[in-house]
Amino acid sequence: MKIIRNIMLCIACILFVCTTLYSKDAKVAPKETGVYVKTNTGLKRILPNIVFDAKGVLYIESNNPAHFLLRDVEHFVIYGKYSFDVLTLNPMTFLGPSPLGKQRFLFGKNVDFELKKIGNDLYTVKPKGLIGRGYYSLWINDSAWDFVLD
Numbered sequence: 001m002k003i004i005r006n007i008m009l010c011i012a013c014i015l016f017v018c019t020t021l022y023s024k025d026a027k028v029a030p031k032e033t034g035v036y037v038k039t040n041t042g043l044k045r046i047l048p049n050i051v052f053d054a055k056g057v058l059y060i061e062s063n064n065p066a067h068f069l070l071r072d073v074e075h076f077v078i079y080g081k082y083s084f085d086v087l088t089l090n091p092m093t094f095l096g097p098s099p100l101g102k103q104r105f106l107f108g109k110n111v112d113f114e115l116k117k118i119g120n121d122l123y124t125v126k127p128k129g130l131i132g133r134g135y136y137s138l139w140i141n142d143s144a145w146d147f148v149l150d
Contacts, residue, residue: 029122033080035138035145038124039072046145049137052104059095060137062103065146070133073149076125082140089113089127092135092146105146107139 030036036043049060076089092105112128125138137146 029119030077030079036077036079037068037147038074038077039068040074043077044068046147048143049146051139051142051144057106059104059106060092060144060146061098062105062146065135065148067148067150070149076138078123078125080121084115084140086139086141087115088139089125090137090139092137105135107137
């Protein structure tokens with residue numbers, strides 16, 4: 001009886017560990033369209049920002065972007081119907097203040113990324129290299145989802 005109990009205990013421990021590992025990789029589907037950051041604690045939504053055009057210069061005005069720790073960011077998730085012909089991941093460069101005193105930022109050189117469809121209108125964006133701390137944006141058409149990596 002003692003041997004059977006030990007075997008059952010070992011099987012229960014193995015099943016517990018396997019279930020825990022599987023649940024960490026389970027896909028989390030967002031409920032609202034938009035751009036999300038996948039962190040080790042789940043999906044965090046990023047609010048969009050408007051892309052302005054002033055005589056051919058494209059920029060955004062900083063509007064209290066979301067802050068994330070660099071070590072917590074795994075990848076980005078896009079949910080919704082978007083035209084991905086114009087999708088870019090860019091670092092942001094300071095341009096100067098607006099007449100109202102808001103900070104303006106230009107789009108820097110594109111960061112290479114991998115776009116992968118994982119579901120119906122659900123995509124992941126993973127940078128192909130290392131990205132560092134700084135101010136970034138995912139730009140799709142006329143909207144840019146800006147965020148800061150600390």
